[in-house]
Amino acid sequence: MSELLEELGREVQIGEVNRVKELISRAIDQGLTAMDILEKSLRPAMEEVGRKFETLEIYLPEMLQAADAMTAGVEILRPYLASGGGEQRKGRIILGTVQGDVHKIGKDIVRIMLEGAGFEVFDLGHDVSVSTFVEKAEELQPDIVGMSALMTTTMQNIPRVMSALEDSGLRQKMKVIVGGAPVLPEWAEEIGADGYGENAVEAVNISKKLVG
């Protein structure tokens, strides 16, 4: 049984979508619960992928393939998870690169790793306006709002979003985490962010801590 979960984890790591589907079906046939498959195989596999990416044993294309395999696996498990009371998420996060900024690679990496760690992530994309952040925060009621900027001329939009969340009465209901090349921890503290991540691993760790 554990061998099957180990094999499944290996296939997730190398992004073999069809093999992942096949092994999940077999695991369910053998009586494993969807939650066990998710928590004991898929998520640890994605955490390992994140670790390997951080040490550059693998690169972003391999990470994307693994994420696709994980997503395909979760799709199969979803009905089983629902009947068992639903997938247990660590928390809900909305994520975006702020207005005026077209850079998205860092934010994409953070999204993949947060999803792998069990968060429900809504990616708003890049060049996201202040009003979109507020509307989505209102609509989705996330635990965390994550913002990224790559330039000094766009990072100013981070405190603007925070201020707009404050004005809408939402700021106290959710945490704010920030990151991106020009964003330094002192500045994050200065603007009143709840968390700062210099990289994707830090972003995941701080998110876990904040919803802890």
Added chain:
Amino acid sequence: MIDFWEVVNRSDNGEMLAEGEFDRRVGRVAREVTKKYDIKYNPEVVIPSDDSLPDRLFDAAVEFFLEVGVYCTDTGRVMKFDKKELFDALEAGVNQIVWGEGRDQRVQRNRKVEDSRPPFCNFTLVGTPYSEETFLQAAMSAAKEPLADCFSAGSLLHTLGGIEVRSGSPIEVEAAIWDLGKRREAARRVGHPGKGMYTMVSAAEKADAMIAAARPEFGALARDGVLCGAIAEMKVDYDRMKKVPFLRRTTYTIGGLYGPLMGGYAGGPEGTSMVLVAHHFLGRLVFETEYSCCFPIEIHETCNTTRRMLWLVSTAHQALARNTHLLHFANTFIAAGPCTEMACYELIAHGITAAVSGSDLSPAAVARNRHPERCTGMEGRICAEAAHSATRMGLSRKDANDLVKKILPKYEDKISEAPVGKTISECYDMERVEPNQEYLDLYERIKKEVSSMGLVYPSMDRV
């Protein structure tokens, strides 16, 4: 050469594709072609001297570009080009640029691998943020350096006249005009009024602000440069393309700005080196570029002085130097901050690598290009002096490889914990705009050490 409006037409009528799918395509095709052309990173050969490797890399880049194309994020379409269009565009590229005016005029000419002529050097602060109070002195520190054939400055930290500088707002236009004016003032203040500017403005992200600032009465000279950036990897948008109809009706020099991330969508050093070459095809076809600023960086370390990044820099620039007559600058990105031993080693290693690989040189982004006020003209000096020295002593790629491999152990294991170093105010005499004695002594000590490893600094043993 293909007309710009045909390029725009293709951005409207090319294959429709989701951006995420395009990103995956980049990774898949990069992996396939680097395997097909047998492109392999070898940590023992940081600066390859086997000519067939850069030639295969160039061929791989051509195949990759023809298959993948260029993605327009505004339309969600892929612009494709054929081989004839690509090579027509490469042939039509200029092989020299005249920068600046009068006594400060310099000519940049296409270099070859192991060229006997030193690299043309742009001293830049690469958008490092400075306060209004220090911006001018920082720009002066770059403009006054003797080896700076042209120069560029930093960016503004947060505010101008107490108003927040924000992209897309009216203040962005004001900041862009202010930025250009200060750059030209810096050149005048240091006695080089006609020194060419590699890029006029760092304070403007949007095309409208850049276009508004680019006027002679604000400080622009006829052949000053404007950079058009690709969005990593192999993407453009309309805001960047908007610069082209304006620029082609001016005398300004059009530069391409390419910063593929090693570890990102193109994969490892092999794929990213190949994609850096392919970005030059994008630049010629979409932006009609005359020169390029290449700043590939390692995704986690935000620098290009690690072992695999130096390999990437060398192979990509060798591929361009051996197979095109384009003008391409290697933009130095280091992890350590000013006035540190580690910064000196990084700068010297990168300068030597670029010099023998056929590129021109654009030093330097310092302290990972993210710490305000931590970048000075002195880092440019350290990098450019190493590059000039390597060229003047006729260093071969093989000998350069041996030398760089002696320098790498001095810093490569410490990259992740690189010191942020000192701000310009801490390591310069800000009244004279000169590096302070501590910084000069540090550099002299490292110079002696590197000299003992085999780099011959002209005149060093005569003073």
